[in-house]
Amino acid sequence: MVRYHASWVVPISEPPIPDGWIAVDRGRIAAVGRRGPSGIAAGDVDLGRVVVMPGLVNAHTHLELSYLRDQVPPAASFPAWIRGVLQARRQRPDARAPEILSGIRRGLEESIASGTAVVGDISNTLVTFGPLARSALAGVVFYELIRFKAAGAEQAVEEALRAIDALPATELVRASLAAHAPYSVAPLVFRAIRKAIDRRPFLPCSVHLAESAEEVEFIATGEGPWRALLEELGAWDPTWRPPRVSPVRFLDDAGFFDSRVLAVHGVQMTPGDLERLAARGSTIVACPRSNGHTGAGAPPLSDFYAAGVRVAVGTDSLASAPDLNVFAEVATMRALAPRVPAALLLESATRQGARALGFDADYGTIEPGKRARLLAIEMPAAASDVEEYLVGGIQPGQLRWLEA
Secondary structure (H helix, E strand, O other): OEEEEEEEEOOOOOOOEEEEEEEEEOOEEEEEEEOOOOOOOOOOEEOOOEEEEEOEEEEEEOHHHHHHOOOOOOOOOHHHHHHHHHHHHHOOOOOOOHHHHHHHHHHHHHHHHOOEEEEEEEEOOOOOHHHHHOOOOEEEEEEEEOEOOOOOHHHHHHHHHHHHHOOOOOOOEEEEEEEOOOOOEOHHHHHHHHHHHHOOOOOOEEEEEOOOHHHHHHHHHOOOHHHHHHHHOOOOOOOOOOOOOOHHHHHHHOOOOOOOEEEEEOOOOOHHHHHHHHHHOOEEEEOHHHHHHHOOOOOOHHHHHHOOOEEEEOOOOOOOOOOOOHHHHHHHHHHHOOOOOHHHHHHHHHHHHHHHHOOOOOOOOOOOOOEOOEEEEEOOOOOOOHHHHHOOOOOHHHEEEOOO
16 A cells, blocks of 8 residues: 655545545555644655646547547638538548557547546547557547438447447446437437437437537528538438427437436537536536637536536547647636636536546545546645646646556
8 A cells, every 4th residue: 555645635526635645555545634743654655746636537539530630720610610520531531541540549648648537539430449448548439420311220320339349348448329419310310329328327428419509500490501511411311300499408308318418518508408408417518629619619618507517528629629638628618617616627527527427436536445547736836726726727747647
């Protein structure tokens, strides 16, 4: 057993502990406390002026798009940005092209260097599962389905289930299903995904939701840029009829939401939408830097927290974000929602993400029994509020992983 001492321990599950210590035994947290008058015992490790906190959770990213870093410029609207992504991806139709595999490897390395312990990764090909399973990260690979035509919905979902069932079993990496978005997935496909997830009660599910004004327009009227793109791609289903409600109500009326659903982005969510998600126990994953790059706008972060919705943090992909640093994402959230307590932002980047992905038994807080996947972050003498310091934008050079 090793006992580490630090200027601050931030357990997330309780207020920060000054002059704290953490006992680690065989990779698990054995105990947490505050240094007594006797000081540091022989054999203990004094980490100095650092903050020890749990590894972060990046609840939404697309590692297979890492090769598109700096390749898709900012856009004035989200549909215009998606067109840029489609054009870029057509140039690399092979999911195992060397550039894609190299990008995945660099993305994993960058994630770990930035303090991430768990990821929620969206994949259209499952190519990221192997590299993720061989890394130090835990996570869920969501096999994302894009299918606007309703014909063959259940068969398509069953084929996806067989694909994830064929993956090797691992202790720290799991595979599940995701629906891309209401403008790209048929109602029958949503229902088939919901039925499949109901048969696997320990797996989460993800969906991009209320990301852009154009999505709201499409679900309400059936018109606009999304319909035009579906028609261009030959994916339009003439039997589809617009629900004429908000995207959130559309999926809620279909019975899609529960506590295992991650609703990603939420830029266009109304108070009524947030009330629905809070009632279902679903989690919104905020990715504000990506939203700015793609032209989707700024998410109403203060409203998220005021509504009592669970909020997690995601960087989205390197096609739309400058890096995979969750600390940098949290700093943007602090700038957009200055009245949200720093403690809640830190909880979003740790415990809430771990819970949403199904890893809260092992990650997200510093508590006895959990994995000792812990960060030691330099804290300058001038910093007086440890939580505010942590949401100010920590860079990889300021942190290291504790050897446990």
